[in-house]
Amino acid sequence: MQLDPNKFIATGLTYDDVLLVPAYSEILPRDVNTATFLTKKIKLNVPLISAAMDTVTEAELAIAIAQNGGIGMLHKNMTIERQAEEVRKVKRSESGMIQDPVTLLETAVVADAFKIMKEHKIGGIPVVSSDNKLVGIITNRDLRFQKNMARPIAEVMTKENLITAPEGTNLVQAEEILQNHKIEKLPVVNA
Template identity: 55%
Template sequence: MLTFPIEEALTFDDVLLLPQKSDVLPHETDVSSYLTPNIKVNIPLVSAAMDTVTEHRLAIALAREGGIGIIHRNMSIEDQMREVEKVKKAESGMITDPITIRPNQSVKEALEIMSIYKISGVPVVDEENKLVGILTNRDLRFIHKKDYEKPVYEFMTKAPLVTAKEGISLDEAIDILQKHKVEKLPVVDDEGRLKGLITIKDIVKRKKYPNACKDSAGRLRVGAAVGVGPDTMERVKALISAKVDVIVVDTAHGHSVRVLETVEKIKGEFPQVDVIGGNVATAEAAEDLIKAGADGVKVGIGPGSICTTRIVAGIGVPQITAISKCAEV
């Protein structure tokens, strides 16, 4: 009869933290950590890349509180890219690539753009990206449906507009917005080309959510999941073009050759992008992912309260033990 050594393994319900003497007050507590060497989160919360959990609404809400959401991959490449864009454009110190429209486009197109990105206005630029006007909800407030096919230039607020030069500080921008009683401040270069957009809404959000998880440009951070299928690299390229912060190679069994190859390929083609691999539950798996180039390892096979992996397949490791083993690598 074959015998196997059975080790004791623990999950979260099996342990309690031992209270100790502390001189730290609750409001002084710092629970910030690093998702990857390049991505800091101010609260240690990452949402699951599940189609019933994370799309742009949760990702925005979580990033504002200091965590990060991972957009699920059960959608087309274009739809997932759009979800990432919605998070990245939700707020910013200065929007460096604002959504724009041409003066000859229809009002209907402008309304569709504003609805998709949930914005209240768009700068209007010509073929050389020079600012010629701005179209806001205020300009369209009393418009009739019969006017939807008319060009934007008939309704936009035309130049000259209140603008700012490149390099303006946030405090200077606030002074200009308050002085002229406007909500949007286009940033232009010396030739009048649009270089960015500062909005009062973003400034208010910055004060309301001081612990938000943001990138160096002041945009909310967001991740996105990919698989190991034939369209993976196409999906990765699209997500990177949408300014995604981290790619998660997300599979039920992360310790597989296809996952390792995918992580290695992504890091080889896009070394500037952080990549997380998973799901795994052993030190050997964590080590192989790290060797493949992963910037982070997603630990956990079947630990969720609604997950049936361990019940159906009889596979997994209790979560505290799994984390402990992987952390030893």
């Protein structure tokens, strides 16, 4: 079997092979481009990859590294179902906005909201009608003093003066809306 020399890097280095000596530079740190390609199609803004070890990388670290321009390699020491769930967590947090949020029907009760928030480790759930239109939002703050688990969500959720943003709102615009209205959750709607 013949190895293709074009597919392998000729020089390999380890930490002990490299010494960076501090010196004066005219280049400002903000002008340095650290972007590099992990593959021909995957570009990293920061050349940082976490180890695929069960003591190192799971969804939480992969999300943090991705938000800073790197990539987290999830380990395989878990069931396929758990691996898929870890990937889902990372994908859902992409760009700081949840693309496909967990929702509750307006016919749900307080117990349903508590269950979903605990199960998904989230602090707010958009509430939708049977035709999937946003009708409100339920947050930890809304549920804080609720003792009646059978109480309808429609009686507890925030529905009046519900602040939303139109589809296409970017992260900077969303943060501005959150600050201006002193809210923690901002549903982005397409109509």
